[in-house]
Amino acid sequence: MDAISLLKQDHRNVAGLVEQFEKTGGKAFKTKGTLIGKLTVELVRHMAVEEQLFYPMARERLGDEGEHMTLEALEEHHLVKVLLKELEGMEPTSERYEAKVTVLKDVFEHHVHEEEEQLFPMAQKKLTKTELAELGERLEAKKKTAPSRPDPYASDVPTRRRPAAERGRITATAAAARTTKTGRGTKTTVAGKRTTTTAAKSSASRSRPKKR
Numbered sequence: 001m002d003a004i005s006l007l008k009q010d011h012r013n014v015a016g017l018v019e020q021f022e023k024t025g026g027k028a029f030k031t032k033g034t035l036i037g038k039l040t041v042e043l044v045r046h047m048a049v050e051e052q053l054f055y056p057m058a059r060e061r062l063g064d065e066g067e068h069m070t071l072e073a074l075e076e077h078h079l080v081k082v083l084l085k086e087l088e089g090m091e092p093t094s095e096r097y098e099a100k101v102t103v104l105k106d107v108f109e110h111h112v113h114e115e116e117e118q119l120f121p122m123a124q125k126k127l128t129k130t131e132l133a134e135l136g137e138r139l140e141a142k143k144k145t146a147p148s149r150p151d152p153y154a155s156d157v158p159t160r161r162r163p164a165a166e167r168g169r170i171t172a173t174a175a176a177a178r179t180t181k182t183g184r185g186t187k188t189t190v191a192g193k194r195t196t197t198t199a200a201k202s203s204a205s206r207s208r209p210k211k212r
């Protein structure tokens with residue numbers, strides 16, 4: 001599944017759980033708690049993979065507008081995590097529980113609207129179908145190990161270097177440019193794959209500090 005379809009599917013799953021919550025009777029507190037538990041896992045994983053893979057791509061590839069939208073999106077994720085964390089520590093019988101879910105729904109819907117109407121279409125314009133498919137595969141794989149409990153104060157940007165696939169894409173592009181210029185290089189690949197281009201190898205070795 002391509003990245004955009006996968007992220008939209010996550011949005012639908014969360015919206016479905018909110019809808020179920022709203023249809024649940026006023027005194028069915030156990031069911032309400034179970035639904036919010038499922039929603040928390042689904043939403044926290046979704047936000048984590050966006051933060052680790054999709055947003056870094058947006059900041060790198062979608063220009064100033066992509067950067068601006070992503071920074072706002074991170075703040076909205078933060079608010080969502082605060083609300084989820086508070087819900088996690090509350091009994092569904094609390095008089096504040098339902099009101100908190102309502103506010104969560106409002107923030108979530110606003111956020112989804114901006115992603116689906118602005119950020120995702122920008123990505124669909126800038127990235128090729130192959131790149132979106134590869135990003136989708138990586139998002140799907142990342143979801144399997146992504147955190148499922150909300151932590152509003154944990155880092156929400158990648159702590160390591162750009163993902164290997166992204167590095168490969170840039171390297172391949174740079175190597176292709178060099179190959180055209182110098183005639184060196186043997187092979188370039190599509191986004192997401194490492195290149196074995198001679199120019200890329202020599203570039204990589206140049207960037208490594210020499211052992212003494």
Ligand SMILES: [Fe+2]
Nearest residue numbers: 007011050115
């Ligand atoms: Fe999203």
Ligand SMILES: [Fe+2]
Nearest residue numbers: 047050073115
């Ligand atoms: Fe998001």
